[in-house]
Amino acid sequence: MTDAGDLEFDVVSETDQSFENALAKARDGERLTVDDGIELITTGTDSEGIDPRRKELVLEAADRRRAEVVGDEVTFVANLNNNVTTACNTGCLFCNFKDTAHRFETENDEAHAGFTKTPEESKATVADAVERGVSEVTSVSGLHPAFGLNEAHREALDPDDPDHNYKPPEVYDTDPTTYTEQIAAMSEAGAHVHSITPEEAHHAQRGVDWGYDEVYETLADAGLDTVPGTAAEILVDEVRDVICPGKMVTDEWVAAMEAAADAGLPMTATIMYGHVENAAHRIQHLDVVRDLQDRTDNITEFVPLSFVHEQTPLYERGVVDSGASDAEDELMVAVSRLFLDNVDHIQSSWVKFGDAKGLKLLNCGADDFMGTILSEEITKRAGGQHGEFRSVADYAEMISAIGRTPVERSTDYTERRVLDPDADTLGPRIGPEADGTPLVPERDADAASDAASADD
Numbered sequence: 001m002t003d004a005g006d007l008e009f010d011v012v013s014e015t016d017q018s019f020e021n022a023l024a025k026a027r028d029g030e031r032l033t034v035d036d037g038i039e040l041i042t043t044g045t046d047s048e049g050i051d052p053r054r055k056e057l058v059l060e061a062a063d064r065r066r067a068e069v070v071g072d073e074v075t076f077v078a079n080l081n082n083n084v085t086t087a088c089n090t091g092c093l094f095c096n097f098k099d100t101a102h103r104f105e106t107e108n109d110e111a112h113a114g115f116t117k118t119p120e121e122s123k124a125t126v127a128d129a130v131e132r133g134v135s136e137v138t139s140v141s142g143l144h145p146a147f148g149l150n151e152a153h154r155e156a157l158d159p160d161d162p163d164h165n166y167k168p169p170e171v172y173d174t175d176p177t178t179y180t181e182q183i184a185a186m187s188e189a190g191a192h193v194h195s196i197t198p199e200e201a202h203h204a205q206r207g208v209d210w211g212y213d214e215v216y217e218t219l220a221d222a223g224l225d226t227v228p229g230t231a232a233e234i235l236v237d238e239v240r241d242v243i244c245p246g247k248m249v250t251d252e253w254v255a256a257m258e259a260a261a262d263a264g265l266p267m268t269a270t271i272m273y274g275h276v277e278n279a280a281h282r283i284q285h286l287d288v289v290r291d292l293q294d295r296t297d298n299i300t301e302f303v304p305l306s307f308v309h310e311q312t313p314l315y316e317r318g319v320v321d322s323g324a325s326d327a328e329d330e331l332m333v334a335v336s337r338l339f340l341d342n343v344d345h346i347q348s349s350w351v352k353f354g355d356a357k358g359l360k361l362l363n364c365g366a367d368d369f370m371g372t373i374l375s376e377e378i379t380k381r382a383g384g385q386h387g388e389f390r391s392v393a394d395y396a397e398m399i400s401a402i403g404r405t406p407v408e409r410s411t412d413y414t415e416r417r418v419l420d421p422d423a424d425t426l427g428p429r430i431g432p433e434a435d436g437t438p439l440v441p442e443r444d445a446d447a448a449s450d451a452a453s454a455d456d
Contacts, residue, residue: 007319009238013279019044019054026061026338037283041335050327062334062365069344070367074399075409075416078392078428078439079136079194080129080374082122082186085176086114088142089165090199090246101145104172116144116174119185126189129374132439135431136371136411137186139195140228146172149204149215150180157207164207179204179215180222187223190432192411196224198256199231202248212259220263226411227260229269229299234277235288242276243314254292261296266412269299269343273332274307274324275314282332286339293342300412301345301368304332306352329353330364337365345413350390359402368409369395372428372439391438392428396421 015035022036032040039045043054087101103112117125126137145167148154157166169175176182179196186193196204201215216227233243235250248256260267269289273282293299307323324332337346348366350358351373358369372390392408396419399406406419408430415430428434 007242007276009278009281011236011238011278011280011284013038013042013045015039015045019046023054023057023061026058026065029065029341031341032339034280034283034287037286037335037339038280040338041282041331042279043331050325050331052327055327055331058338059330059334059364062337063363065337066346066365066367072404073367073407073416073418074362074404075345075368075407075413076390076395077136077371077409077411078134078431078434079138079371079411080126080134082117082125082137082139084122084139084141084182085116085144085147086142087116087144087172087176089145090143090244101142101167104144104174105167106171106173116172116176118174119177119181122182123185123189126186126191130190130431131433133428133431133434133437134372134374134439135192135428135434136194137189137191138228138371138373139182139186139193140197140230141200143199143203144172144176147176147203148178149210149218150178153204153208153210154178161207165203166207179219183219183224184222187225192225193223194226194228194411196260197228197231198253198260199247201256201259202252212256213262216256216260216263216265220265224265226300227257227265227267229257229267230272232270232285232289233272234281235271235285236277236281239277239281242319250288254288257292258296261298266298266300268301268303269293270303270305271332271336272305272307274328276319283335283339286336290340290342293340297342299343301347302336302340302343303347303349304329304336305349306332308352326357329357330361333361334365355398359398362399362402362404369399374439389440391426391440392419393426393438395419396423396426 015038017035017039019039022039025032025036026040040058043051087104089101102108103110104116145165146169148157157164159167183193183195196219201212204215205211232253233240235253237249240247257267271285306329333346345368346366347368347370348358348361349370374389396406400421408417408419408428410430417429419426425438427436427438429436
């Protein structure tokens with residue numbers, strides 16, 4: 001498992017269950033307990049390390065469950081990322097995406113590679129992608145101090161109150177404006193807007209007593225369609241205290257997600273694992289997500305995100321020396337499928353894993369292969385090496401090669417289109433302006449694919 005140095009946690013990977021009993025329950029489709037999950041993800045706490053034979057039994061059970069729940073289709077979405085700003089003061093130790101916000105101030109001469117986009121720039125970026133066939137824009141950004149929910153929120157914030165983490169827009173080279181304006185701009189460009197994580201919602205109601213319900217209702221009115229359940233990391237506070245002490249606690253994350261569901265917004269859920277946490281933390285995280293889904297029935301997919309450790313403070317400070325192993329990645333996907341009996345879709349991320357491993361995880365319980373992602377900055381800035389684009393043709397070829405059926409989907413899975421791998425040209429068709437034309441010229445798509453393959 002991941003080396004977490006001298007860290008000591010109250011939650012430990014010890015159970016009174018046996019691996020054999022837990023596996024039998026998984027095979028029979030019984031709801032698993034936390035102890036069952038710990039036994040499966042460790043291949044038995046009765047011995048150190050991962051047992052290869054037992055691991056294959058867990059993967060087999062998960063793949064069989066996947067086939068029972070969703071069949072042989074492998075889905076993907078034609079999307080782009082439009083991250084509005086890298087400015088952030090939260091200081092998460094696993095992140096190298098953000099840039100300290102004071103660097104963006106007009107009076108600061110310190111060089112940085114960060115950016116902040118105006119709503120006009122966001123709209124233009126998304127409109128161009130929609131014209132090329134994209135259906136979804138994913139937007140996850142740093143917590144810029146000038147950001148507010150709307151102008152009324154910015155007016156209510158006090159720059160002299162450190163708890164408000166607010167500075168007026170005139171302090172900065174570029175005004176990010178408000179969450180409402182950014183969401184409206186991207187929605188007006190024609191895309192399905194997948195944005196506003198629980199942490200962003202927390203930022204959008206700081207300093208006032210409006211609450212998460214008002215945040216998500218206001219943004220839904222502005223054009224927000226679905227919510228990414230990121231900022232979850234590990235939903236156990238003793239882990240969050242180490243890796244992201246400036247972020248919301250677990251109960252706050254859950255409250256924000258419940259508010260998104262109350263506002264009628266479908267949502268995803270994630271886990272970011274392979275750093276300081278142990279196996280028991282991972283299963284407790286799954287238990288939080290499963291309980292949330294029992295109450296809301298609003299989570300469309302679960303996304304396991306393996307920690308990319310290079311170029312992150314956790315690695316640079318010697319807290320971790322690696323990420324998760326291949327076996328841990330396989331078991332995380334498999335046990336997610338078996339434990340989350342109320343979530344239909346489990347994603348394999350080619351950005352995190354690359355092509356070959358990402359495809360292998362589709363045989364470990366996953367059924368979704370992410371999206372085309374015309375731009376992806378977060379993993380790349382953390383040291384990820386697996387490219388930033390996949391064409392529809394890439395998807396057709398790769399998914400068909402493993403004997404599965406490639407399907408373009410909408411963000412919320414309500415629209416699906418089975419691809420014909422033998423078609424002369426392959427492009428998206430679900431987006432508002434999609435007509436089957438490739439997202440980028442074939443030569444550019446081949447170059448992007450070749451570059452990504454060389455990195456794998």
